[in-house]
Amino acid sequence: MNSTSGRRWYFVLLALLIALFALSAGAQTPDPQPPGPPPDPLRPPLNPFPAEQNWSFLADSSKRTDFFDPAKYIPFGDNPQMYLSLGFEYRIQYEYYDNFLFGAGPQDHNGYVFNRAMPHFDFHAGKYFRLFSEFEFDYEDGRNGGPRPQTDEDRGDVHQAFLEIGSHVSSAHGISLRAGRQEVVLGSGRLFDNNEGPNVKLSFDGFRVIAESAHVRIDLFAVKPVDNNLGFFDDVPHHAESLWGSYLTVPAPIVSGGQADVYYIGEDTKLVTYNRGTAQEIRHTVGTRVFRPIGKGLDYNWEPNFQWGSFGSGSIRAWSVSTETGFTFDRMRFHPRPLLRSDVYSGDSNEANESLGTFNPLFPRGAYFSPAIEPLLGPQNLIDVHPALQFQLKTNITGAFSWNWYWRESTHDGIYAIGSGALIDPAGASHARYLGTQGDLEIRWSPAPHTIIAFNFLGFKPGTFFNTVANNAGPLAANLGFTYRF
Numbered sequence: 176m177n178s179t180s181g182r183r184w185y186f187v188l189l190a191l192l193i194a195l196f197a198l199s200a201g202a203q204t205p206d207p208q209p210p211g212p213p214p215d216p217l218r219p220p221l222n223p224f225p226a227e228q229n230w231s232f233l234a235d236s237s238k239r240t241d242f243f244d245p246a247k248y249i250p251f252g253d254n255p256q257m258y259l260s261l262g263f264e265y266r267i268q269y270e271y272y273d274n275f276l277f278g279a280g281p282q283d284h285n286g287y288v289f290n291r292a293m294p295h296f297d298f299h300a301g302k303y304f305r306l307f308s309e310f311e312f313d314y315e316d317g318r319n320g321g322p323r324p325q326t327d328e329d330r331g332d333v334h335q336a337f338l339e340i341g342s343h344v345s346s347a348h349g350i351s352l353r354a355g356r357q358e359v360v361l362g363s364g365r366l367f368d369n370n371e372g373p374n375v376k377l378s379f380d381g382f383r384v385i386a387e388s389a390h391v392r393i394d395l396f397a398v399k400p401v402d403n404n405l406g407f408f409d410d411v412p413h414h415a416e417s418l419w420g421s422y423l424t425v426p427a428p429i430v431s432g433g434q435a436d437v438y439y440i441g442e443d444t445k446l447v448t449y450n451r452g453t454a455q456e457i458r459h460t461v462g463t464r465v466f467r468p469i470g471k472g473l474d475y476n477w478e479p480n481f482q483w484g485s486f487g488s489g490s491i492r493a494w495s496v497s498t499e500t501g502f503t504f505d506r507m508r509f510h511p512r513p514l515l516r517s518d519v520y521s522g523d524s525n526e527a528n529e530s531l532g533t534f535n536p537l538f539p540r541g542a543y544f545s546p547a548i549e550p551l552l553g554p555q556n557l558i559d560v561h562p563a564l565q566f567q568l569k570t571n572i573t574g575a576f577s578w579n580w581y582w583r584e585s586t587h588d589g590i591y592a593i594g595s596g597a598l599i600d601p602a603g604a605s606h607a608r609y610l611g612t613q614g615d616l617e618i619r620w621s622p623a624p625h626t627i628i629a630f631n632f633l634g635f636k637p638g639t640f641f642n643t644v645a646n647n648a649g650p651l652a653a654n655l656g657f658t659y660r661f
Contacts (some may be wrong), residue, residue, distance in 0.1 A: 207573045207621040215240070221625060221660040223264070223371045225295050226307050226335060226358060230260045231345065241624070243661040256345050260297040266290070268374070268656035276592070276599065277551070277641065278648035281320030289327070289374040289656075290314045293334065302345040307357075309335040313375045322405065326373035326541070326594060331407040334358075334378050343385050350386040357383065359396060361422045362436050362464050363476055364540035365497055365554075370594075372541030375403045380412040394422040400538065415445035418537075420460075427465055430473060436464040442537065447486070449533045450556075450589040450602050451523055454487030458535055469512070471505040482535060492530035495520045495554070501565075512565040522556030522585030525602055533588055541594070551635055551650055552610065553593040558582040563615075574618040581610040583640065590640070604644045611638035611649075627658045 206222065208214070215238060219228035233239055233248035234255035241247075249259040271286035295309035311334040315322040322328035333356060341351030359379050361367040370377035381398030397419040399412035420440035427435030440460040447456040462480025467473065475498075482493040501514030523532040536554040563577030583590065586608055589601040616632040633652045641647035 206627060207567075207569075207571045207619050209621040209624040209626070210571050211624070223369065223376075224358070224360065225262050225264075225297070225309065226337075228260075228262075228297075229345075229347075230297075231255060231258065231299070234258070241661075243625075246661070254301065256299055256302045258299050260299075262295045262297070262661060264291070264293040264658065264660045266656060266658040268654050270652070270654040272650065272652045274648035274650040275652075277637065277644075277646040277650060279599075279646040283317075283319040285317065285319075287318035288316045290316070291374055293376075295335070299344065303341060305339040305344045307335060307337055307339065308333065311376065315374065324595075325403050326370075326375050328405055329375045329403045329410065330405060332403070332410040333408065334376060343387060348388050350384070353383040353385065354381075356380050356401065359383065359398060361394065361438065362478070363466070365464075365478060366440060366460065366462075366480075366537045366539060368538060368540035370538070370541040373594075377401070377403070377538060379418075390426050392424045396420060396422075417443045429465060429475075430467060432470070433465065433467045433475075435466075436478075438462055438464075440537065442535070447535075447596075448598065449486075449523065449531065450598055451525060451531060451533070452487075456484065456486050456491070456535070458482055458484040458486075458491055460535075460537070469501065469503065471503055473500075473502050475500045486531040489527075490530040491532075493521045493532050493534040495534050495536075510567045514563050514565065516559070516561035516563065518554065518557070518559050518561075519584060520554045520557045522583060522588035523602075524585060525587040532585065533591075535596070539593070551593075551613070552581060552599075553591040553596055555591040555596065556584050556588040557590075557610075558584050571621040572618070575615070576617075577615045579613040579615070581613070581638070582608045583610060600640075600644050600646075605640045605642070607639040607642070609638035610640045612636050625659055625661050629656045629658070630654070 206220070217232040217238065219230065230247045233244055234250065239245070246261045251257045268289045269286055270289065272283065275282060292312040293309055295307070298306045310332070311329055312331050313329045315327040318327070335357050337353045337355030337357045339351050339353045342349030343351035356378050358369040359367050360369050368377070378401045379398035380401055381396065384395040386393050399414065399417055401410050402413045404410055418440065420438065422436060422438040424434060424436050427433045438461070442458045444456045446453055460480055460482045462478060464476065464478040466476040477498045479496045480494065482491060484491040495518070497518040499514060499516045501512050503510060503512040520534040520536070521532050534555050539554060559579055559581050561577060561579045563575055565575040567573045586606060587602050589604070590599045590610065591597065592599050613633065613635045618630045620628045622628065631654050635650045637647050637649050
């Protein structure tokens with residue numbers, strides 16, 4: 176690294192530290208609450224999961240306190256469960272990414288703009304029948320090299336369109352069948368998520384059975400991922416890939432309030448590429464997640480799993496362990512929550528007579544190792560240690576500062592990109608294990624109801640692995656976004 180590059184990283188680190196202490200460290204990173212009185216506990220949060228929101232409480236006219244409530248609950252007749260709910264999300268975001276993919280391919284030195292508009296409607300025809308649909312209009316403007324496939328642009332399409340039949344339609348407890356195009360988010364999104372971070376979100380075509388009681392929930396599903404094509408209403412299911420499985424959540428009071436997920440996920444993909452080669456893959460994943468939600472005091476989110484199956488004529492033996500442990504000091508100023516994340520994702524030995532050891536993360540959340548910027552490395556053949564500090568300056572301002580170290584789990588396997596799982600560098604490109612270090616800063620501000628303004632910064636300093644590879648420039652990324660939802 177030359178002296179100019181070294182000085183640049185010194186100033187990046189200094190800027191992050193100044194930002195941290197100037198903001199005073201402190202609290203939780205769920206979305207900040209807008210100024211004003213606390214919301215009615217019956218009112219759903221305006222989050223990126225509109226299909227999970229129930230607005231039937233607005234049948235009581237005294238609960239209609241928001242400007243948009245007449246659109247959130249449009250009754251038909253005297254039956255309170257016969258109604259239409261309308262909603263909308265608009266997000267505009269400027270993003271700058273220097274040395275994307277460590278300098279490989281076209282680079283953009285001026286930044287670019289993302290626009291995303293997602294209107295939806297939710298029609299309830301009584302207690303047992305529901306039709307939900309959400310459209311997407313996602314545009315990228317100004318990126319050198321054009322939009323990245325599957326993540327940057329989808330000019331107009333149906334993101335979700337499903338029928339739901341059963342008692343779970345109108346009640347938190349019950350059973351229902353969802354059939355059609357839908358988001359599938361399981362657990363904390365380590366294996367199945369709607370890819371909220373990038374501009375284009377992910378959905379699936381298929382069937383899902385949801386059964387839930389006061390203490391237990393189970394999801395059964397059989398789906399295909401949807402290919403997000405660039406044109407108008409041209410998204411189709413990816414016929415070369417099928418997934419099926421079950422996801423069970425039960426109480427597990429390691430400490431008070433603890434829960435556990437137990438799951439199985441099956442996958443059949445016609446062609447998958449790893450450092451070892453390309454072949455058909457049939458992979459099975461079993462795992463468990465023990466967790467206690469973020470609140471007062473201790474929280475945790477620990478998830479080991481194991482994978483087996485076939486890759487071409489060979490077998491698969493892979494695994495991962497992901498942990499997050501935090502503690503919220505709720506009575507301290509700024510409610511600081513220090514936490515430690517640590518993950519290990521298995522890599523391959525690259526021996527032809529041994530089982531494939533590369534972990535397959537399936538469909539992980541888009542902002543996997545960073546708050547809301549597409550990360551640099553995918554969760555395959557990877558070890559990371561990730562201390563962080565979350566804080567809450569005010570009720571309507573939250574944020575986080577974190578630092579991350581990365582290593583290869585196996586020096587006989589390469590490094591992979593998030594999302595596509597594409598091989599960035601093969602195993603033989605370097606004999607080193609250490610990949611580098613990364614700093615992140617996130618600030619989220621809700622200046623008014625329905626509105627969130629977010630700033631994110633990421634800097635990555637390459638480690639010894641990159642000393643012998645062609646593309647080894649240190650990435651820097653930042654974005655500033657405005658989101659409005661009702």
